[in-house]
Amino acid sequence: MHDPNCLFCRITQGQIPSRKVYEDDEVFAFHDIHPAAPVHFLMVPKKHIASMAQVEAEDAPLLGRLLALAPRLAAEQGCNPYPAGGFRLVVNTGAEGGQEVHHLHIHVMGGPRPWLKG
Numbered sequence: 001m002h003d004p005n006c007l008f009c010r011i012t013q014g015q016i017p018s019r020k021v022y023e024d025d026e027v028f029a030f031h032d033i034h035p036a037a038p039v040h041f042l043m044v045p046k047k048h049i050a051s052m053a054q055v056e057a058e059d060a061p062l063l064g065r066l067l068a069l070a071p072r073l074a075a076e077q078g079c080n081p082y083p084a085g086g087f088r089l090v091v092n093t094g095a096e097g098g099q100e101v102h103h104l105h106i107h108v109m110g111g112p113r114p115w116l117k118g
């Protein structure tokens with residue numbers, strides 16, 4: 001379930017401080033420490049899944065839950081309404097995919113442009 005050496009497992013368990021956005025029994029969300037946009041937080045499953053490359057069929061409901069929650073949290077965190085506003089969801093996967101922390105996470109970015117990246 002948890003990897004004691006994993007940064008995001010330690011964050012979801014409260015062992016490392018974070019600026020929490022949301023928490024339930026399966027999901028944790030917190031502000032990115034180096035925001036690339038006016039709104040930038042990360043949504044993670046509490047279950048340790050290293051990346052999208054390790055996702056299995058049994059994880060589909062959990063991933064669906066994360067995705068379905070994203071619009072609500074994005075709005076709560078200040079993303080402007082669709083279609084003039086909106087948000088970007090990014091899941092970096094593996095070294096060539098730009099992944100640095102090996103616990104599956106969805107970047108939720110939004111707010112007025114310009115952003116630091118893209």
Ligand code: AMP
Binds near residue numbers: 018032033099
């Ligand atoms: P990725 O490159 O997709 O693995 O993204 C990892 C993200 O985690 C980066 O945007 C980092 O800024 C962010 N990050 C790293 N350490 C922390 C931390 N302790 N608290 C919040 N965000 C973090």
Ligand code: ZN
Binds near residue numbers: 010049102
């Ligand atoms: Zn983990």
